[in-house]
Amino acid sequence: MNTLLQRFGENLRQQKTGIFVFACAALSTIALIIYPKGVQSTPTPLTWTAPLHSITSSSNGVSISGSLSQAKVVQNRFNEVFLKLSLQTPAEEATTEKKVKRSSDFVVVLDRSGSMSSDDKLPFAKAAIGELIATLNAEDRFALVTFDNRVILEAPLTALDGAGRRRLLDKVKRIQAGGGTNISAGLSQARQVLHNEESPRIRRIILLSDGQANEGITSPEGLSGIVDRAVADNIVVSTIGLGLGFNQNLMSQLADHGMGNYAYLEHLGGLGVVLASTVKEARETYASRSEVVLNLPRGVHIKDAGGYPVRKQGTNSYIQTGLLRQDSAKSFFVTLKVPTDKVGDINLGSLGLNYWKAGERYVVAPSEKALQLAVVPSSRRKEARDSIQSSIYRENWTSNAIGIVKKKVANLVSQGRKKEAEAELSQYEQTLRSQSSASGIALEDEKVKGELAEMKSAVVDAFQGSASQQLYKQNRTGKQYQFDSLQSQRKTR
Numbered sequence: 001m002n003t004l005l006q007r008f009g010e011n012l013r014q015q016k017t018g019i020f021v022f023a024c025a026a027l028s029t030i031a032l033i034i035y036p037k038g039v040q041s042t043p044t045p046l047t048w049t050a051p052l053h054s055i056t057s058s059s060n061g062v063s064i065s066g067s068l069s070q071a072k073v074v075q076n077r078f079n080e081v082f083l084k085l086s087l088q089t090p091a092e093e094a095t096t097e098k099k100v101k102r103s104s105d106f107v108v109v110l111d112r113s114g115s116m117s118s119d120d121k122l123p124f125a126k127a128a129i130g131e132l133i134a135t136l137n138a139e140d141r142f143a144l145v146t147f148d149n150r151v152i153l154e155a156p157l158t159a160l161d162g163a164g165r166r167r168l169l170d171k172v173k174r175i176q177a178g179g180g181t182n183i184s185a186g187l188s189q190a191r192q193v194l195h196n197e198e199s200p201r202i203r204r205i206i207l208l209s210d211g212q213a214n215e216g217i218t219s220p221e222g223l224s225g226i227v228d229r230a231v232a233d234n235i236v237v238s239t240i241g242l243g244l245g246f247n248q249n250l251m252s253q254l255a256d257h258g259m260g261n262y263a264y265l266e267h268l269g270g271l272g273v274v275l276a277s278t279v280k281e282a283r284e285t286y287a288s289r290s291e292v293v294l295n296l297p298r299g300v301h302i303k304d305a306g307g308y309p310v311r312k313q314g315t316n317s318y319i320q321t322g323l324l325r326q327d328s329a330k331s332f333f334v335t336l337k338v339p340t341d342k343v344g345d346i347n348l349g350s351l352g353l354n355y356w357k358a359g360e361r362y363v364v365a366p367s368e369k370a371l372q373l374a375v376v377p378s379s380r381r382k383e384a385r386d387s388i389q390s391s392i393y394r395e396n397w398t399s400n401a402i403g404i405v406k407k408k409v410a411n412l413v414s415q416g417r418k419k420e421a422e423a424e425l426s427q428y429e430q431t432l433r434s435q436s437s438a439s440g441i442a443l444e445d446e447k448v449k450g451e452l453a454e455m456k457s458a459v460v461d462a463f464q465g466s467a468s469q470q471l472y473k474q475n476r477t478g479k480q481y482q483f484d485s486l487q488s489q490r491k492t493r
Helices: 002-034 114-135 162-173 183-195 220-232 248-257 268-283 378-386 390-414 418-439 446-461 467-489
Strands: 054-059 062-068 072-074 080-088 104-111 141-147 151-159 202-209 236-242 259-265 285-287 289-295 301-305 310-313 316-320 329-337 344-347 351-357 360-364 372-376
Touching: 054 351, 054 360, 062 351, 062 360, 072 378, 080 289, 080 390, 104 114, 104 183, 104 268, 114 141, 114 162, 114 236, 114 268, 141 162, 141 183, 151 162, 151 183, 183 202, 183 220, 202 248, 202 268, 220 236, 220 248, 236 248, 236 268, 248 259, 248 390, 248 467, 259 268, 259 467, 268 285, 285 351, 301 316, 329 390, 372 378, 390 418, 390 446, 390 467, 418 446, 446 467
Parallel strands: 072 372, 104 141, 104 202, 202 236, 236 259
Antiparallel strands: 054 062, 062 080, 080 329, 141 151, 289 316, 289 351, 301 329, 310 316, 344 372, 351 360
16 A cells, blocks of 8 residues: 555656646746847846845945835835945054144135125135135145136245245235136146146145136036046045125035035135135045945936936946045935836845045945845835835935925025925925825924925025015025035035
């Protein structure tokens, strides 16, 4: 009896094996029909396992980490996910060589156009530059370039010994306001000053301007190109907008391309403090330039990256993340648009970092593992909701997203478009409520409500009063919110 049962079991196994082999052969035939030989195809696996939503890569004490706002999204629903990126640098090495502060070359590019004579701007600027010269180290060097419709090299790179400081201060005192605003000539001259100097020094250009570029190269692309060439020479370019007459979008764009920082002062009394902060930052520089490298698959696009410039080359996207300070962390969000029309896993690619020290490029190699996102059917909505990383999700909507809105409102108010600015705020409010409902995460806290109420009030106020009063308030509100937007989107500690 046992022998008969064993034979029956063996026959049954053979039949099952035959059926399995037949099924595999049939599937192979179907695959060949759908994907003929020579046609590359990688079908999306329907795994819905635990996607990898957080990765880290590091080298020589420098690290980059990325965390997705959620691991799973619902098919044909909201097609944006948020990637929080964090860059961390080490403290200064405790060696005798490193303990000695690196010397710096500073070139100040000062706008001396006719508008600088109004509101006593030029006297404030000259006083602040004088303070800067007086506080720099004896090992540092300083150069001064001024421009109106033409450019003047007031002082080449000058050693800051006693005689050098006196000569520089005398040059500053003699500066007089002139005509137009040729920013391109000023930047080109400053770059040339440092381009001719081969040295391991920290190199900085600081542009001070109160006006619109109306002479020479005036397009944002052309001016950014000059700054890009300076960065290729291992030079960091920072910008400071003076008063309310300058182009805030241009000045912040130049700082981003220059790997530096952007600041603005309605009243120039605090310019000395801003310049001192720029010098301190130069002293603490770990890398003069950095860029995050994202290898994104076809169909996945970057909508915004903390407001930083993004360039594409092949399958890689390079986010220009500026200078890195030692023993410091920098974080921001990347908004990714992903295809959600098909269920399955989406491999979001690898994550790496390039950075430059003393002109030499260093690489934090892309992580071996890639970020992953799963698109699940609507029947698994709870699963997608449970995959949300609440702290990251909340930070995006209450900090990064409101920064994006502030920039849009800043531009609309500056252009006198009140209704569109109010509509932008209303849309954000509605989106916040819908995202709170969909995620189960309370996003409208008191801080966010307060910010929205303040912005609504500021927009209304900017369009009240006489025509001249409205123009002034619109300009002021636009500059304030454009600056605030960068503070909301980018965090440094």
